[in-house]
Amino acid sequence: MTVTQTTDLLLEASGIAKTYGAVVALKSASLAVRPGEVHALMGANGAGKSTLVKILTGAVRPDSGTISVRGKPRVAHSPADARRGGIVSVYQEPALIPDLDVRSNLRLTETPLPNFRHWLDELGINGLDLGRLVREVPLATQRVIDLARALAIEPDVLMLDEMTAALPANLTERVLEVIGRQRGGDRSVIFISHRMIEIAAVCDRATVLREGETVGVVDVTPGSEERIVELMLGDIVQSMPGASRTAQDRNGAEPRLVVRDLTARTKLQGVSFELHPGEVLGVVALEGQGQDELFDILAGSDRPSGGEVRVDGKPVSFRHPADAIRAGLVYVAADRAEALLPQRSVRENIALPFVTRVRRWGPINLGREGKAVKGAIETLQIDTRAAREVRRLSGGNQQKVTIARWVASGIRTMLCFDPTRGIDIRTKNQIYVLLRDLAAEGAAVLIYTSELKEIQLVCDRVIVIFGGRVVGELDAANADEPALLRAAYNLKSDALMPEEIAAEVVAEAAAAAHPETDQ
Amino acid sequence: MRAVGVAEDRNPWLTAAAWRSLFRDRPVIPLLALLGLLVILFELGPSNVSSAWAGGVFRAAVPLAILAGCQTLAMLTGGIDLSVGAIASASGFVVATLVGTTGLPAAIVIVLVAAGVAGLVNGIGVGVFKVHPLIMTLGMSLVVLGLANVWQVQRVQTGAGVPPAFRTLGSDVFLTVIPYSLIVFVPVALLILLGLRRTGFGRLLYAIGDNPIAARLSGARSWQVILVLYVISAVLAGIAGFLIAGLTNVASVTLADSYVLPSVAAAVIGGTSIMGGRGGFGGTIVGALILTVITSLLSALGYPEAVRQILFGAIIVAVAAAYTRVTAES
CATH class of the missing domain: 3.40.50.300 (P-loop containing nucleotide triphosphate hydrolases)
Incomplete structure (x- = not known):
């Protein structure tokens, strides 16, 4: 890449590599963000997306590679450093201190209040009392506050990492709308989401990572989803189970x-x-x-x-x-942090339910345990390269461990x-x-x-x-999705409305059902 | 214990992670430190470094290692047991006062049951009522000290004498280096080592310390584990109290108080995380030896007690900081 090209870009990262011990998180990742675009960062969980985000925000130092903002090489040593350099990120979990009121939280980051108010209005939250303790504000509102705070600083690059994953649909819509309006200006948004529909709605281009490498940059147009999925999957496209199943005979x-x-x-x-x-x-x-x-x-x-x-x-x-x-009844929790022993091995994590009852507190039959654990690891195809400590596994592998635990003892x-x-x-x-x-x-x-x-x-x-x-x-x-969505919003499934109107109606219905998210 | 299916493609010894996990899972750092100390000792040390000296070090290290074992077990769950000092002192003292009337075996049984009851109360407080272990065991140590004082007043006429069997067990050495206390220590140490690695109870100690929510969701009732843990800890403290009484030939209600902080220090030096979920008894034994060697070295060189205290404090802080770096996420 030549120097002249580099200067056109708002943010450029190239040749980024990072290894955690034996695990290669990033081999050679690159990302080029133009001014005024909403840029999607796509990739499977093992692909190194979260590592790249951590490197861009200064939370993790890369082993090699260069990052430049507006053509000038920059290395962020901490998230605060990145913030000063114009890169601000918003995560799925709001980065607010629950025991302080909203105003104090804003002061911590020196957020200009009028700007914050403006963005909060734009995002559809009116009349928020800034004197309220954050812990008393509903979680969905906290997430929006976090986003409004980031927007108020007017960063060069706003990074949204799965920010919409846990938002109610009506708020997600507002967020997407606001992000969409950022296009064409001087600043950019890096948008990370597993929902293809959101990518299609707001993004201009998408960079796709696979196994620690950037494997492609795609212009997001109708139909480009297929291309993105192809890039993310690589050669391995697993066949899905058939969509239509006949009803079980359970007489x-x-x-x-x-x-x-x-x-x-x-x-x-x-x-x-x-x-x-x-x-x-x-x-x-x-x-x-x-x-x-x-x-x-x-x-x-x-x-x-x-x-x-x-x-x-x-x-x-x-x-x-x-x-x-x-x-x-065995339970696979939504939050992997709730289900795993991060410092213990894959084996101990999977074998944990074996020993919980008092009568199983005695000596462990290591042979039998090893066999059960091995069987579960094979059933779930867990990558055990970092098996000594579960916290070093990728998110997907961690989730498999939480399921393997129950598979090993028979479900x-x-x-x-x-x-x-x-x-x-x-x-x-x-x-x-x-x-x-x-x-x-x-x-x-x-x-x-x-x-x-x-x-x-x-x-x-x-x-x-x-x-x-x-x-x-x-x-x-x-x-199918439309039927489920209608049902989820408690609308009659025979209501024949154009999609856009339906979306507005359901947003209102949800707002009415949950006044606390919209005050 | 090797994890199943570890597929190390390159030479595992050359990767940073392999070194990190070596330091984390095996007490390599404390072992190296101990060797270093011994080399220093033989190079610059006074002439009285001898096999008799070694016997003395082992003898003094055994009760400390047992008490540090109590801390290791408690720390693995994210707890701590500050009542071990008071329980050990009271055990040694009460046996000395009882032995004349009940005979030694009965006295030992009575005292260990009483210690177990104190541990049970600790366990109920921490496990059932969720009192922080620091507060619970600190309170318990005061209660035990008070009870021992009451007992002392009651028994003032009978007088007390450390049973000769304890003196042999605590102080005597055979073949010049091997203390008799190993007769107690070896089975205790084997039980703890194997118990932590090879039993369901041991696994649960680690699990509860690493992530109590995950342990609960997997079906572990943590109060049961905590209860048993503090009973075991108190009984071990009682046994250590017998050895300390034998070692010093003194029966006093504050005899073992000075062991409490070194017992925490030995576990920390040995690589057990005070946050829970990581560590083991092997490192703790080495940690106890290191502290004992340092104490012996300093007193042989004629340094005052104050120097030892400052050094111990500095070592704990430095070691805790070093382990945090070695085992950090990235």
Whole structure:
């Protein structure tokens, strides 16, 4: 690349490499961002995307490579350094101090208040009391505050790392709209998201990483999604399980799990459903409709205030996750940080449930344990190069470890809460295949997912929860994204509206249902 | 223990990660430090460095290593046991006062059961009522000291004498270097070492210290583990108390108080993380030896106690800082 080209770019990184011990996170990554564009950074979780982000924001030092901003070479030694150099990032989790009020949080970063107000308005949050403690502000609003704060500083490069992943749909729309308006100016946005639809909506170009290397830069146009996916996947395109499944013949078979009129304070208001052996039942809901409470209750982490749960016909009442596990309900948590022992080996992580009961506290049969662990590692195709410490594995591999733990001891009923959030497409596909295999072997799976297209890939049937109630049940064959989205917003599925109008209506409906996110 | 399916493609000894994990998983650094100390000792040390001196060092290191074992177990779960000093002192003292009336075996059983009860209360406080272990065990050490004082007043007429069997066990050495206390220490050490590596209970100690939420979600009831942990710790402290009484030939209610901080220091030097989830007893034993050798060296060179205290403090801080760097994420 010649010098004249370099000066046209707002941000240029080239030849970036970084290894963590034996694990090569980045081999040779490059990224060139033009002024005034929204640039997508795409790649599977093992691809080195998060490492590149950390290097750009100064959180991690690269082993080699150069970074320049507006043609001048720069090395950021810390996130504060990067911020002064004009690179500001916003992550999925808001970087706000919960015990300070909003105003003090803004002061910490010397945010100009009028600017902040302006962007907050733009993002659709009106009348926020700056004197409120951050911990008292709803999480979705906190995320928007974090974004408004970043916009208010008017950085050269704004980096949004999975910022929309945990936002409710109506706020995501506003965020995308605001980001879209950044185009054409002097500043740029680096946008990271697993949702292709968001990339298509706001991005001009996309840089694709695979296995630590930049494998392509794509102009985002209608139809370019295919090209991006191709680049991300490389040669390995796993075949997906068939989308249409015939309904299981379950005459006479006792349901594995029966939930009747389950209530939990105000969050769940009489949820009922059945889960049969050999079935994958999907749960679809917008953020905060009671699905968290449902899974916590079934996993033994929370207790219902009313209703009944029956496992294999017997009523159960769980006081501890151990009770649920004993009854055959195993739980794959959404948050890997909750499920893993970061400093322990893959083996100890997978074998953890083996030893939890007091009668298993004695000497471990290492041979038998090793065999069970090995079997689970092979089933899930876990990359064990960094097996001594789970925290050194990639996100996708970590997620596989959390599932392998239950596979190793044999699964009767598995509860998965958004098991594919924030992991790469390859791993996702492997997990889909695994869930289908488990069902084929007679296990029952209850899966909540925030990615609607997964429903048709893995589920036989889907229930939709809205406002703590089951508002719909669909067979997988009918559960395409539009149908699910309508159901999730509790709209009648026969309502024939143009897509744009439907989107506006649902945004309003969600806002009305959740005044706290929109005050 | 090797993890399953570790596929090290290049020569594993040449990668930074291999070195890091070596330092982290095996007590290599403290072992090197110990060797270094011994070399210094033989080069510049006074002429009384001899096999008898070595026997003395081992003898003094054994009770410290056992108490440091208590800290290792507690620290693996992210806890700490500051009551070991008071429990050890009281155990040594009470046995000395009881031995005349009940005989030695009965006295030992009574005292270890009492120690176990103190540990049980620690465990209930930490595990069930979620009192911070620092506060819980500090409070317990005061309670035990108070009870021992009450006992002292009650028993003032009978008088106390350290049982001769303890004196042999604590102070005597055979073949000039091997202390009799190894008869107690070797089985205790083997139990802890194997218990940590090869039992479900050991795995759970690491799991709870590394991530209590993950342990819970996997079905572990951490209060059960914590309860048993503090009982074990208190019983070990009682055993260490017998050895200390035998070593010093003194039965006093504050006998082992000066061991508390060195026992934490020995575990830290040995590479056990005070945040939990990482470490082991092998390093702790080396840590106890290092501290004992330093103490012996300083007193042989005629330095006052104050120098030892300053040095110990400095070593703990330096070692903790060094381990943080060695085992850091990046």
